[in-house]
Amino acid sequence: MKIRGRVLGVSTGTGIECVLIGLYKGKPLAWKGKTISMDNGNFSLTIPYGNIVRQWAHWLLIKGVDAPFYQVSVIPEASILELEIDDCLSINNIEPSMFSYMRIISDDREQKSYKFGENIARKILGMSSRDKGEMELKSSGEEKKQKLKVIYESGQYYLMLENGVKCTSCGAVVESQSIWHLEHYPRCKSFIYRYTGKMNVNIIVGIDSRPAIKCMQDKYKLAGSDLLELYSNIHNPKPERIGNIDQWIDNPAELKYETVNLLREELKLLKMSLRGGEANER
Numbered sequence: 001m002k003i004r005g006r007v008l009g010v011s012t013g014t015g016i017e018c019v020l021i022g023l024y025k026g027k028p029l030a031w032k033g034k035t036i037s038m039d040n041g042n043f044s045l046t047i048p049y050g051n052i053v054r055q056w057a058h059w060l061l062i063k064g065v066d067a068p069f070y071q072v073s074v075i076p077e078a079s080i081l082e083l084e085i086d087d088c089l090s091i092n093n094i095e096p097s098m099f100s101y102m103r104i105i106s107d108d109r110e111q112k113s114y115k116f117g118e119n120i121a122r123k124i125l126g127m128s129s130r131d132k133g134e135m136e137l138k139s140s141g142e143e144k145k146q147k148l149k150v151i152y153e154s155g156q157y158y159l160m161l162e163n164g165v166k167c168t169s170c171g172a173v174v175e176s177q178s179i180w181h182l183e184h185y186p187r188c189k190s191f192i193y194r195y196t197g198k199m200n201v202n203i204i205v206g207i208d209s210r211p212a213i214k215c216m217q218d219k220y221k222l223a224g225s226d227l228l229e230l231y232s233n234i235h236n237p238k239p240e241r242i243g244n245i246d247q248w249i250d251n252p253a254e255l256k257y258e259t260v261n262l263l264r265e266e267l268k269l270l271k272m273s274l275r276g277g278e279a280n281e282r
Contacts, residue, residue: 001053003033005062007041007069015065016043019249020075021259022056025103026084026204028255029056034065055079059230059262063242070242071232074266078210085157085203087260089128093267096122100208104150106159107200108172114148121205127152151198158198166195173199209266216273227273230265 003018014037022029031053035045047053058078063070080100088094102121106112116124120137127133132153149160164173165180169188173195174180180191213228220227231238241258248254 001031001047001057002044003047003060004044005042007037007043007062007064010037010041010064010067010069012037012039014041014067016045017061017063017065018045018047019061019245020047020053020057021059021061021255021262022079023058023081023083023259024056025082026087026202028252028259030249030255031057032249059259059266061245063245069233072230072262072265074209074213074228074230074269076228078213081207081209081259081263082204083207083260083263085125085205087256088205088207089125091260091264091267093264093271094207095212095267098207098209098212099125100206102206103204104148104159105202105204106161106173107202112174124150124152124157124203125205127157128155150201157201157203159201160196160198164195166192166197168192173197207263209270212270216270220273230262230269 001020007014007016016035016037018033018035020031031047031049033045033047035043037043054077056079057075058081059072060075061070061072082103096118099118099121101118102116102124104114104116114137116137123135127135127150130152132151134149134151137148137150147161151158151160161173161175164175165177166173167180167184167188168190170184172184174183177191177193180188184191216227217223229235231241233239233242241261248258
């Protein structure tokens with residue numbers, strides 16, 4: 001991905017670091033690149049990795065290597081963010097219209113994935129407001145149509161495959177005996193027919209803020225790219241976050257924590273701008 005920009009007030013040859021950040025399957029992604037400023041503070045660099053960057057990059061961080069400037073922005077062609085459900089539930093102000101899809105992945109050797117649209121995603125997320133709940137679903141998944149049941153109890157989501165087959169050798173649950181013979185035998189030796197036990201799941205929620213971003217851009221066309229800025233050394237400065245960037249950019253746990261913070265900042269910006277506050281301040 002090609003990145004071009006201009007930093008005001010720096011001399012030719014100033015070191016500049018750029019980091020693209022995104023979330024895929026609940027895991028943070030970061031791609032880094034370095035360059036130096038040219039005449040008038042202009043700079044340009046290419047971050048490799050091709051389609052995966054274009055598909056999953058959402059935020060751009062620009063900072064001086066030995067200079068005190070920095071800026072964190074939503075990129076104009078921002079991708080969908082895939083959050084783990086616990087992170088999604090920890091953010092209270094996600095607009096329901098931003099829920100694009102939900103992916104439920106069985107937490108076993110097979111890791112079967114079942115995808116649902118925004119309406120189902122909202123209902124499953126809503127189950128967390130009660131002590132317990134369950135919902136029957138139908139999904140094509142990765143194989144054939146399958147009856148599923150999502151259960152919520154004691155603060156945890158579970159998946160039940162109705163009339164599934166459990167392999168007693170490796171512990172995986174598959175949809176039918178024929179699939180077990182096709183995918184497990186002869187490596188595995190036995191199974192439980194019509195198994196309906198609960199299994200742990202990983203739930204990923206796709207958050208799409210692009211329609212809200214476009215609405216904001218259409219409303220404030222003269223603001224240009226500055227409208228997508230979350231914070232910088234000039235606007236809404238947060239030097240404590242930038243000061244230890246080298247620590248959290250290469251640490252998955254710290255980077256994930258920062259991505260959730262970035263999403264909170266973005267949602268705050270969108271809400272204020274569409275209401276008229278932030279854009280007028282800038």
